[in-house]
Amino acid sequence: MKLFICTLFLFLFSFNNWASFEKGLEMYQLNRVRDAAQAFHKAIEKNEQLGNSYFYLARILQKSNENQKALKYFFKAIQNKSDHKDLSFRFSELLAKLKKSLPYSQHKAIYEDAYNKKLYHPDIVYYMIKQAHNRVDYESILEVYQKVKSNDYFSSYRSNSKQNTSFIYYYVSLAYLNEKKDNTNALKFAQLSLKYESNFKAAKSLFDKLRTRLRKRYKVHFDKGTELLISKQFDDAKKQFEMAQAVAPDSQEIKDALSSVKAAKKSFAYTKEAEDLIAKQELTKALKPLKWAITLYEKNFKAKSLLERTKKQITENMVLSENKQNKTANLENQFIKLTKQADNYFESKEFTEAIEKYEEALKLKPKNSRIQQKLKDSINGLKYLKKFQNAKKLHSEQKFAQAADILKEVLKNNYYYEGIDFLLTDAYYQSKNYSAAIKHANKILVSQPRNNEVLYILGASTYYEKPGDTQALDQAIDFLSRAVDVDSSYLDSKSKLRRFQREKYTPFVIALLGGIALLIIIVWFIKTKGLRHKAKFLRKMDKYLENQQFDKIVGLYPESLYVDISILESMSLTPTFIRAFVEVGDYNTAINHGTQFLKTQKNHKQVMISLGRSFYAIEKIDSYTIQFCLAVIGSEYATDDFVTYVGKKCFDQEIDGKKYDPIFLEFSRLYPAHTECRQLLLKHLKDTTRISPQMVELLKAQVEHDAKDTRSRLQLAEYYLSKRKIEDCISLCEEVINLNVTEKKLHVLLYSAYEKMGNIAELTPIYQSLLEVYPNSTVLQQASNKIRMAIQDGQSS
Numbered sequence: 093m094k095l096f097i098c099t100l101f102l103f104l105f106s107f108n109n110w111a112s113f114e115k116g117l118e119m120y121q122l123n124r125v126r127d128a129a130q131a132f133h134k135a136i137e138k139n140e141q142l143g144n145s146y147f148y149l150a151r152i153l154q155k156s157n158e159n160q161k162a163l164k165y166f167f168k169a170i171q172n173k174s175d176h177k178d179l180s181f182r183f184s185e186l187l188a189k190l191k192k193s194l195p196y197s198q199h200k201a202i203y204e205d206a207y208n209k210k211l212y213h214p215d216i217v218y219y220m221i222k223q224a225h226n227r228v229d230y231e232s233i234l235e236v237y238q239k240v241k242s243n244d245y246f247s248s249y250r251s252n253s254k255q256n257t258s259f260i261y262y263y264v265s266l267a268y269l270n271e272k273k274d275n276t277n278a279l280k281f282a283q284l285s286l287k288y289e290s291n292f293k294a295a296k297s298l299f300d301k302l303r304t305r306l307r308k309r310y311k312v313h314f315d316k317g318t319e320l321l322i323s324k325q326f327d328d329a330k331k332q333f334e335m336a337q338a339v340a341p342d343s344q345e346i347k348d349a350l351s352s353v354k355a356a357k358k359s360f361a362y363t364k365e366a367e368d369l370i371a372k373q374e375l376t377k378a379l380k381p382l383k384w385a386i387t388l389y390e391k392n393f394k395a396k397s398l399l400e401r402t403k404k405q406i407t408e409n410m411v412l413s414e415n416k417q418n419k420t421a422n423l424e425n426q427f428i429k430l431t432k433q434a435d436n437y438f439e440s441k442e443f444t445e446a447i448e449k450y451e452e453a454l455k456l457k458p459k460n461s462r463i464q465q466k467l468k469d470s471i472n473g474l475k476y477l478k479k480f481q482n483a484k485k486l487h488s489e490q491k492f493a494q495a496a497d498i499l500k501e502v503l504k505n506n507y508y509y510e511g512i513d514f515l516l517t518d519a520y521y522q523s524k525n526y527s528a529a530i531k532h533a534n535k536i537l538v539s540q541p542r543n544n545e546v547l548y549i550l551g552a553s554t555y556y557e558k559p560g561d562t563q564a565l566d567q568a569i570d571f572l573s574r575a576v577d578v579d580s581s582y583l584d585s586k587s588k589l590r591r592f593q594r595e596k597y598t599p600f601v602i603a604l605l606g607g608i609a610l611l612i613i614i615v616w617f618i619k620t621k622g623l624r625h626k627a628k629f630l631r632k633m634d635k636y637l638e639n640q641q642f643d644k645i646v647g648l649y650p651e652s653l654y655v656d657i658s659i660l661e662s663m664s665l666t667p668t669f670i671r672a673f674v675e676v677g678d679y680n681t682a683i684n685h686g687t688q689f690l691k692t693q694k695n696h697k698q699v700m701i702s703l704g705r706s707f708y709a710i711e712k713i714d715s716y717t718i719q720f721c722l723a724v725i726g727s728e729y730a731t732d733d734f735v736t737y738v739g740k741k742c743f744d745q746e747i748d749g750k751k752y753d754p755i756f757l758e759f760s761r762l763y764p765a766h767t768e769c770r771q772l773l774l775k776h777l778k779d780t781t782r783i784s785p786q787m788v789e790l791l792k793a794q795v796e797h798d799a800k801d802t803r804s805r806l807q808l809a810e811y812y813l814s815k816r817k818i819e820d821c822i823s824l825c826e827e828v829i830n831l832n833v834t835e836k837k838l839h840v841l842l843y844s845a846y847e848k849m850g851n852i853a854e855l856t857p858i859y860q861s862l863l864e865v866y867p868n869s870t871v872l873q874q875a876s877n878k879i880r881m882a883i884q885d886g887q888s889s
Contacts (some may be wrong), residue, residue: 143174
């Protein structure tokens with residue numbers, strides 16, 4: 093007994109705790125916002141449904157355009173873990189509206205305050221990360237993400253803010269890529285970004301790029317490892333293969349390659365042992381390690397070659413010994429010939445051939461100091477020749493600064509090649525290093541005073557080095573005049589000379605044109621005063637409309653009466669003023685202007701919507717105003733509260749015209765159990781030749797809420813039959829059998845359903861049992877006979 097009393101007490105206490113919240117919810121649905129707000133405040137005092145109570149208080153304030161107050165309640169709703177499905181959407185909507193209406197500093201402070209309070213909603217996190225991204229501060233992006241990644245708010249609302257969550261992971265991916273150079277984590281977060289927004293092109297591009305890069309990195313390490321293995325750098329090869337294995341740990345190819353490195357290393361160790369023995373002339377002992385080396389690593393061609401050579405050398409040692417004396421005599425003649433050829437190549441700057449010959453000579457006399465120095469000089473000559481050729485290539489690719497640095501280095505090391513002076517001068521000129529270009533051009537001019545190319549560069553460089561300097565301009569004209577005298581067709585020397593000469597007189601022309609322009613501006617200001625006033629007014633309108641500052645648009649209305657606006661412009665501006673009156677709550681003014689406007693512009697969509705919102709706000713819904721409410725349906729202002737209120741007014745005032753079906757359809761969607769609305773829609777839609785999706789939903793609701801409506805059940809069963817939903821069709825037919833077995837259409841549908849299943853024989857026991865209950869029913873007898881004949885026809889065929 094005590095247990096029962098305690099249980100009853102707890103139940104009553106729990107019910108009482110939930111009463112305030114439920115009352116607030118009911119008042120909110122009836123649009124009694126003041127009563128709803130009081131009830132939700134009481135619910136908060138009782139610690140009842142805290143998160144959802146704060147959410148509904150925020151919605152009430154949001155609808156009243158008290159957006160900053162609403163924001164505080166949204167914060168509390170998030171802090172108290174509201175589970176309302178619209179929280180994330182409404183919170184994002186409010187942030188977007190505040191962004192348009194508040195100055196940047198206030199808007200920024202809202203996000204930073206929320207972040208500092210650890211309200212890590214995806215919209216807040218996205219803002220902080222986006223700001224860091226705009227500053228190219230990747231370190232801050234990673235710091236923000238490390239703070240929020242395990243946070244409950246962030247985890248809870250990610251699925252409701254998919255787009256912002258996708259952007260967050262995209263920016264984190266970029267941070268790992270650019271800050272940490274961590275391609276693996278960058279790829280991971282790019283994949284997470286696509287998880288939340290699969291059509292995010294930038295994330296898809298980054299993901300593909302990173303995946304390709306990792307594949308390329310794998311190939312680079314693998315190819316490098318293979319190259320090092322071939323060049324017998326086994327430890328380095330192993331490192332490269334291990335780096336490739338870090339990218340693709342399950343690759344059998346890598347495992348095989350590491351095994352090959354191990355075998356090859358040991359094989360070449362045996363080869364080295366054999367080489368040491370061969371170097372000691374212990375040829376017979378060298379055969380054994382060479383065979384082991386080939387057994388371990390078949391690609392050890394060096395071991396194979398050594399083995400063959402060793403075998404031959406063992407048999408040929410005697411012959412070689414005899415020939416040694418003969419070869420010594422020929423070495424001196426061959427050495428002299430090679431050095432002479434090498435010297436000729438060196439003098440003609442054919443360094444590659446010179447190096448080859450000097451190296452051959454050194455093989456004959458390795459300690460010859462002259463040949464060693466000549467070889468060194470040839471190598472340096474080839475090195476700087478390649479630099480010179482590379483500089484020419486860079487110059488042709490218009491990479492002038494790089495070309496100039498290389499050419500300067502070549503000359504600094506006392507290597508001179510034909511055309512290098514002019515190439516360096518032109519590189520300085522093209523890279524806009526005019527002082528250096530002038531210096532080198534003057535050096536060339538000493539020996540080539542009529543070189544028009546050098547004179548052209550001197551003229552242009554002198555002008556560009558000191559723009560506006562009269563003396564420099566005169567010098568530039570002098571150089572260009574000399575260049576034109578030599579060759580007037582060289583580049584644009586002639587036209588450049590004329591331009592420099594005209595520049596002397598430019599100040600006088602500019603002063604004259606300035607005076608004329610000032611006079612034109614004064615006349616223009618006088619003539620266009622009205623147009624500028626109008627343009628200023630229209631700019632204000634566009635600015636306020638873009639920022640949705642409707643109170644300021646209303647303030648502009650008196651000014652519009654004194655602006656010279658055309659009829660077409662007036663037709664465009666008036667709907668905006670009417671909407672502004674609605675947004676600031678001046679509904680009567682909106683109605684007066686709207687009704688006047690519609691006299692000339694009938695059925696103007698925006699004005700119709702504004703009038704519909706106004707009549708709804710002043711609760712004036714009747715046979716005249718309902719047409720405007722109809723315009724609101726399908727727009728962003730058609731809230732559930734709006735549909736509920738307007739729908740109820742239609743039924744209260746018996747407004748049931750077919751043209752208002754959009755209102756009734758929306759009302760029926762909210763209240764499927766509303767019999768009057770459902771039957772009215774069925775009446776309007778019954779004459780259609782095709783059952784629409786709306787009709788199907790209505791029929792389902794009618795069947796669910798009217799247990800005796802056989803007509804709707806048969807109509808829905810016929811639809812299911814046409815869509816081959818046989819079981820649903822039969823189920824509805826069975827319900828009709830229990831309601832009215834004499835319906836002819838019932839038996840036609842039932843027969844067709846079993847016929848499509850190929851089980852007409854299963855109908856026989858059903859109709860036998862029905863005839864036992866209704867033996868005199870003609871409809872049942874006809875249906876039973878039809879089934880029997882169908883079965884007989886099937887058996888005979």
